Amino acid sequence: MSGERLAGDARFKNTVQQQVAYLSQKGWFHSIELPDGSVIEGFHSLEELRERMRAFPIPEDLRGKRVLDVGAWTGWCSFELERRGAEVVAMDCIELEEFHMARRLLGSRVELKILDVDELSPATVGLFDYVLFFGVFYHLRHPLLGLEKICSITREAAFVESYVTDGSATEQERATAPCLLEFYETIELGGQVDNWYGPNTRCLEAMCRSAGFARVRVENVVAGRARLTCLRHWEPPAANPTQPAPWIHAAVNNRTGDVYFHHGKDEYVCLYFKTPEPDLTLEKMRVEVDGYGVPALVLADLGRNGWQVNFRCPPWLEPGAHEIRLRTLDSPFSRPFRIEKRLLWEPAPPGGRHRPEEVPAEAATVEAPRLTHLENSLTETGVFHGYRNEYLICWFTTPETGLVREDVALEIDGVREPVLFLTDLGGGAWQTNSRLPADLAPGRHRVRLRTIRSRWSNELYFHLEKEENKP
Template identity: 50%
Template sequence: MVCHRCPGRFPEEAEDRTEHVSGRVDPLFHALTQSQRERIEQGAWYHSIELPGGRTIAGLIPVNALRGRFEAFGIPADLRGKRVLDIGAATGWCTFELERRGADVVAVDCVEYEDFRAAHQLLESRAEYLVLDMEEMTPERLGRFDLVLFFGVLYHLRHPLLGLERVLALTLDTAFVESYVCDADRSEAERAANGAYMEFYETDELGGQIDNWAGPTTNCLLALCRASGFVRVGLHYLQDRRAGVICRRRWDREAMGAAAAPWISAAVNNRSGQPFFDRAKDEYLCVYFKSARETLRREDVRVELGGFGVPVLKVTDLGRGQWQANLKFPYGVGAGAHDVRLWVEGSTASEPFSVTVGAAREEAAALDESVPDLYLISNGTAPDAVFRGHRNEQLVCWFRLPTRNLKSNQVRARIGAEEAEVAFLTPHGADWQASVRLPASLAPGEHEVRLRTVNSEWSNELRLTRA
């Protein structure tokens, strides 16, 4: 079964074919798709291909329409030094045009196109050509790419959001996404007011093809791109039932300023309260931070993980300058340690807070009898060591210890006469930060705080106040 792609025509070739029957068969799209299918079965190429000497193999999609799509996206004319992935390459015009512009290109489709092979030979192309399904495309298998083209593929997928997450994991900078949208016949105002939903096609309702599964609204397509993990998503064109969206992985640094940076007190897995994440699980990141800003919207907060932006889903004011940001942990993050940084609009970036993904957790090192040097304690939600009984309060302890491989279960805290659990432990240069849950029975008054490792004596004493 051949996955025929969405029609690739732009205004200079396209007739006005805008009738759409919501939730049912789109009759004109159906007729157009069937016509293309018949021509392909009779031997027509899908993309037109330009050959040396000014010759062209005429295909269903004219060269000026294919070039018009590149222009609509603003794809750079000079791609030297860039690695680019073309998902859904079909006959290969995009692949060969990217290569002509200087890129190192990998082309992928779910079936092998003999026409691509023939054009590849005629053009003496060096592009790599692979036949893979979306589920087989991983950074471990393909590496990562500066740019990714994802044209006419999304609506062929049974799980569109998972497909976009795969695209995110393969993208270092920018992905260009084009898809069929089910509300292209509506006015701009109607589309803006329309919801973010998808039509589901159980059999061959879209175009008479059984591999067309979903038709998102324009708003839904944009929302899917954001939900997959891209932080800057913009609609760049809407033409002939197709929407073109540019998706970027990194925040715009021009929104930074000179204001004081936020301070991250913790970045943890919302299930465990620990800074560890499992690649095989659907997990969420909670970032606790302090900011001098009196008000913050979700749109004001920028979080980065390993240098890539991560969309913020919710920001909560915890009081006294303490905030909580909730985020979906991105798909495809590699095993090992990764720095979380945060900034708000107009500020500089915070110091990093390290989280660990997958099996990269090392076994705890054997400890000698060195005693922690406890030099600072504070309330995680306030700048002092006064605790007022609020639900989100945690004791933050800063200490020095001559080891770089220490785990939270190797550290003990004592508050007054009671031992307390170390919730998580984070290295900061040569120092350590331990976050400790206060005993619920802690009485008002002053209490000594001490730390030790499983092999050491108790540390020096600092004091907190339970108001």
């Protein structure tokens, strides 16, 4: 049955309960073909199982690949993937004797793990080139979190099949429908207490993107079930790009304006960049974190070739440094910009964080940095207006290498101000970004900087032209 309103439908409930009764008696969810050609008949025939597998772009040759089969049941998909050469882990929330029997009869080496989807993480199961996620979504109490868990362990692609509420709709109807998700509190769907949600196809597609997959493609909708391929990477860049690479000058936490992100918090990256490319749209943005594509959520034109794109910081990032880069459909990738993931949130003390081993400037023997240029991040000039989203960008050169943000101290009119982030531009060139003090008076202001091992740099100046009632 593939009607749009299966929840509460008595015929659908009767069909599901007949299936449950069959499985309670027979036990075999999948048919299994044995080495001698005989077949253990299951609820799903071999042709049904093969047709579903053919619907997805799963390579025939999986040698050297690691694959996870989530919701493995009696294991046909797991054994088929192993037959293609993959190292396979089968996973389910219950242990079925039929799976062990099939594995013995086939001489299989598929590993079985008894886990809930909520327990999946790179730490518990590692990473997989491909993940099968068939018939699981609607059983999850927290389906978006479950999809995030799947995304976090996927290197290349996850293949998702789920019940959808618009299974009998036309392709045009599905394409123009709003994203809708039904919630079933008890046994509304098929008389089963563990059927929690019913998405329509657009909702399922959108949730897969929201979970972190770069690209999501609907392969088909058959018998009330949608089949989606969810990819971790963007398409390859253009062989002959027609636009220059964007230049990232800031990537900050939407809550703190800092480059630090924190475990367990729902934080977003505000990525500021410049490009002369005209007519940018959200659909043209290609953001990566550590080489994996990340869907962009908002794109804003800041004027003067300045842009802002926001995206969710992947919650599964491990503590430490991570690299962000950006391209458009028509450009190569930018240089990377580093952010840092931390386990705990730490407020920055006034004046920023400074290392205790800082050498007094008058005693320093390391060559002073050379401050080469100051700029307003919004206007590309040395004039500021006191706007909240203005950053003071300082470019400098130094023979020192391996600098981190805490290695650099910056002063405005002799008062230290926090360096929010530091970027290695290569070739001994560096960039700092800072905010101006809120109480800074209009006029001409002096800037200098140093590292914890050097003397102070030369001085450069900027102008502040505050106007009353400006945002």
